[in-house]
Amino acid sequence: MCGFCGFTGQVVNREEVLREMAAQITHRGPDSEGYYTAGEGAGDSVAMGFRRLSIIDLEGGSQPLYNEDGTLVLMFNGEIYNYRTLREELLEKGHAFSTQTDSEVLVHGFEEWGEGL
Numbered sequence: 001m002c003g004f005c006g007f008t009g010q011v012v013n014r015e016e017v018l019r020e021m022a023a024q025i026t027h028r029g030p031d032s033e034g035y036y037t038a039g040e041g042a043g044d045s046v047a048m049g050f051r052r053l054s055i056i057d058l059e060g061g062s063q064p065l066y067n068e069d070g071t072l073v074l075m076f077n078g079e080i081y082n083y084r085t086l087r088e089e090l091l092e093k094g095h096a097f098s099t100q101t102d103s104e105v106l107v108h109g110f111e112e113w114g115e116g117l
Helices: 014-023 083-092 104-116
Strands: 003-008 032-038 046-052
Touching (some): 003 014, 014 032, 083 104
């Protein structure tokens, strides 16, 4: 199972702190790591780290994953059993995928269908 870590609010040296947090959960995902930070203020700052255990798309499935214009970001652990069907529907609607992972359908699916996904 992959591992997640993160925090909100202002933290001194947040990138360093985030990387140290992720290092503590390396055993949860030895295959790759990814980071996301946004905002600078106390009320809008977020930092997330991800350790990946590869299951599908072993080479190209690093996270975080983004929609085409980068306005949506996803870190996810789980398996989407009908991802091939969802992917085909989203491709027909014009979405462009950058990986072959099942997880990427979630970011595009949320963009297309919202919470109804």
